């Protein structure tokens with residue numbers, strides 16, 4: 001059994017400590033421990049009450065996520081919660097750290113809640129495709145009111161102790177949690193035999209009865225921020241039951257039914273795959289866990305443009321002082337004022353207060369002198385993509401920055417080894433590919449140079465975690481992971497346009513599939529002219545998929561930046577309007593290239609674009625450029641708008657079944673004759689054995705992969 005609950009007695013109070021490192025989930029051993037120890041406290045006539053707390057930095061991080069989809073051993077949560085809620089002696093939840101999901105639900109079945117100053121609470125089940133299924137949807141609305149409860153459950157937000165106190169989720173904050181909880185028990189048990197139960201507090205739910213506003217607002221919120229997800233609707237139905245049903249236990253029954261529907265929905269498996277995938281991605285298979293990590297006390301950024309400014313904000317937000325260098329005073333002033341405006345925007349939106357803004361903005365300094373980053377522990381170069389310029393900067397940094405500092409390049413595709421080679425410390429050089437806007441996008445591709453040391457990699461992964469990024473390692477190979485996959489996806493979108501589809505049809509089909517933004521809206525946002533200008537300079541001919549984009553540029557249609565591209569944009573608006581005037585261009589380019597336009601179904605659009613991602617992803621895994629299939633899913637969800645509820649492209653392939661993936665690839669290969677659909681070796685192998693991406697390779701295969709990856713990277717560059 002996993003986890004346990006310790007029992008000790010202090011001044012006649014039983015102290016129950018949940019111990020299931022590192023975050024104390026409610027695994028089978030914990031549930032059994034709760035039932036046994038509450039019984040023990042009940043049976044001991046000298047015990048006047050119970051304090052429930054957690055060992056280490058967490059109170060209880062929720063149900064054990066790894067148990068979902070299996071048949072768990074030991075007593076269920078229901079039994080453990082009943083023993084707490086109906087204990088004849090008062091029970092205080094002494095919340096020492098995170099009380100999330102089933103953890104907060106545990107605290108809600110206790111009579112009282114006292115929190116340490118660093119504690120935080122939340123019901124983040126929605127992020128796992130679930131709803132709070134241990135009474136959270138029925139008890140939290142009773143405590144804080146249905147509107148606040150819905151906000152917490154639909155966002156999954158963490159609420160710090162101070163705010164939780166203001167909201168009424170906890171009763172007190174204490175610096176001396178256990179002693180104060182014991183004194184609290186002594187006080188309340190001497191005053192009364194009756195102790196409050198959240199299930200009996202009906203006032204706030206009754207107030208909401210008879211008005212639909214709260215539920216309608218929640219539905220609007222879910223439709224906007226959780227498009228395509230199943231759990232939010234279920235959560236709202238649970239709260240509706242809490243508001244409208246007189247009997248608490250009937251509400252609990254509804255919650256249980258709706259929870260089971262979430263549990264068996266494929267979205268739950270997909271989202272839990274990403275939860276564990278993000279955590280697995282932070283571990284590098286051949287870098288030992290005990291590798292020392294450098295302490296990053298100060299960071300430097302070279303370049304004050306959009307990327308540099310965004311990265312600086314990430315460090316400041318994490319409480320790490322950061323110094324920005326630019327070579328141009330006007331650029332620097334502009335860059336710093338953009339950062340200030342971004343923070344002000346957050347203040348205006350109520351996302352931070354003025355004092356917090358001053359605190360984080362105060363961590364950012366700037367100058368024109370490279371010597372000012374000499375004492376930094378990490379310096380990230382974030383200038384535009386030009387190898388000569390980056391090499392020049394790295395030579396200077398190598399001279400001025402202290403010898404043991406890490407030097408990182410925020411490149412989206414340049415060769416990190418070439419950049420490292422100009423320094424005397426290639427082992428301290430890596431790529432850190434942030435995504436724009438860096439202060440918002442969660443993805444961080446960490447590019448492993450051939451000489452990057454274990455310590456450098458482990459440190460940069462730890463920095464990624466501190467900056468709250470989803471950090472994924474890629475070998476130093478063209479396009480790394482994400483852009484290499486994107487290439488085939490956008491090429492297919494463009495080919496579909498050449499073959500007869502229109503941009504809004506392609507975008508709509510992929511947005512209906514769940515993509516955050518269709519490919520043509522994305523191309524308009526990025527700008528169509530980058531490749532076109534480069535080709536004009538070099539005289540290179542556009543490849544077939546780029547021909548329409550280049551023709552649009554010839555007509556001065558560069559995308560959102562000048563109000564027209566694949567779509568038209570009204571002044572000051574980012575909303576795409578159809579551009580029927582482009583249709584003649586599409587027809588002409590198709591005809592010039594001997595392509596007969598035809599009706600194309602939405603199914604074909606989705607199949608071709610998504611299969612292109614999957615097929616390229618399979619090669620990336622087989623070459624060892626990405627460590628594991630789930631890493632690619634983490635990349636695509638956090639950097640490219642793939643729907644989290646489908647679990648990423650590789651998980652989606654697993655859900656389709658590898659035989660089906662192979663069948664479809666063969667059909668489109670035959671139809672298009674394009675190598676994009678020539679089934680990857682890994683897919684063919686997996687289809688033969690009814691396997692899945694992510695099936696553990698044997699030791700021999702892993703060894704083979706690692707040595708192959710080294711040669712393939714060298715060959716690719």
Ligand code: 3H9
Pocket residue numbers: 022023025058061062063064065066077098100101102103105124125128130131132133134136276279280
């Ligand atoms: C639920 O409660 C459903 C109920 O309503 C109804 C039931 C009927 N279970 O994140 P970290 C592992 S659903 C199992 O790196 P941090 C994690 O995989 C649950 N394992 O640490 C990792 O393992 P490894 C609702 C868990 O300090 C290790 O712990 N609760 C669980 O950055 C460390 O995790 C949530 O959604 C778990 N519940 O952050 C909370 N939680 O070392 C989910 C973590 O092998 N958890 N692990 O890679 C979190 O948000 C963060 O882990 C937390 C700590 C903030 C607690």
